[in-house]
Amino acid sequence: MNQPLRTIGLSTVPELDDHQFVRWQALLEERTGMCMPIQRRSFLQTSLGLRMLEVGCRDYDAYYQMLLDGPAGVMEWSVLVDRLTVQETRFFRDPDALALVEEYLQTHAPGLQQSGQTVGLWSVGCSSGEEAYSLSMLAERLLEPFGGRYAVTGTDISTIVLRKARAGVYSIRALERIPELYRDHVIAGQNAKKFQIAERLRERCCFSQVNILNLKSCPLQSQHIIYCQNVLIYFRRWRRREILDALAQRLAPGGLLVIGLGEMVDWQHPLLEQVHSSRVSAFVRKQSNSSWESARR
Template identity: 70%
Template structure:
């Protein structure tokens, strides 16, 4: 029997076990994300609505379209935007950003000019995280005559376009302090969309990167790598692979920040873990004159 489920937008066919496993496998193969069985309804609805848009009557017909030919690659790009976009907001984890802010303050106080401080927001979604890092950097570095740059990467082209535009609904500022509101946004009017300041937008760039291909990403010598609420969507062995690559992309003395509980037993010879119950972070050890790593 061909059961159907009704949503607020349309009627979509019910997904059986065989089709769920097939689509679950395709998503993990191409993005690394492991979709839990509990999220079958999310997958079913997302696929069903897109199938309705393109005129496919079954999951198998749509699957065949996705995996075959150049048109399939284009359709996959559209679909992956809907399947991988995650919720985010400005200063989402106050403890983690307080840790980053403390690190930036230390860098601002250091004498000499070693070039721009580099920040990387991994899985930046629609840009709030990257702009939050930029606000912290702008507040503490610019006054000291120091430069910075922020790079946000994500697999979704749709959210990257929103990130580049830097335009958000007023409720996006609910977690932003008054000081950062004045620093990071312009033309603030009650009830109106808010626009990230030109200064911050000029300091931030956004690029499409599949986290499975991090080894080919050109970013190197990053002072801050912020990778929160990303690893939870991957299997544990793949989380280790991702973190190993990120560790190698840190500059000596740089910090890697991940989500609490995302990877509790991971270690890397280049890194020293920060001992804190509120933040999950690591510091890349400094190198001495012989090239050996030393404790910070």
């Protein structure tokens, strides 16, 4: 049954009624874990409607069935989820959290270099890569003087943003977010409209598609820094706990987990010790000797 149409510029999209909104809301949460609040109903309607126009479908129920239809439905879902889950990001987005990462790396760099370990940094929900490259810039500056090695992994559910992250090409306006300290050393191929992250940094960064609901099957282990900011707010509280429990298991002893301030204020884990800070929400994995958090008090 065709729906009433709503005009958006030169295009039209069907109106999304209450029943249809709940149905699509449930599908998105079932497959990605993300909860679409009623306040984002207009966003959901626009995103679905415009994609339906692209594939020549004018009915929400018919499009819903299309997504359930074998391999073609899997491919179409991959396209749609890119539209629904891509979130805003930028370079050096949270100075306080990155300052804590910098402090952690400065403290641990000599010991990690002596042990021959490669420092693993994981950007969870990396979107188009700005966060992962910000971590890479910090790691290069702080670890290279000690001969330290590092590897940054960025994961996201969206294949489209991961392609952009791998290319490392951004609008020239994004350059304003990168501190002057890093610009001459990490930027290559700059022109009037775009710039590219230097090859030596791109070689240190790996980007992979991971559904955060399936962290149990994620191969990443023993990470020294897990950076998971502005991700948990899209999930229900019980699911946030599941995600954080899985991330805690993937920290190396003494490793640092950073989450968004206020995203999970009452969460605790027996393996972790909370970092005492009013500006950053972070945890350190306990180890047999005195922890970094205890030493910094």
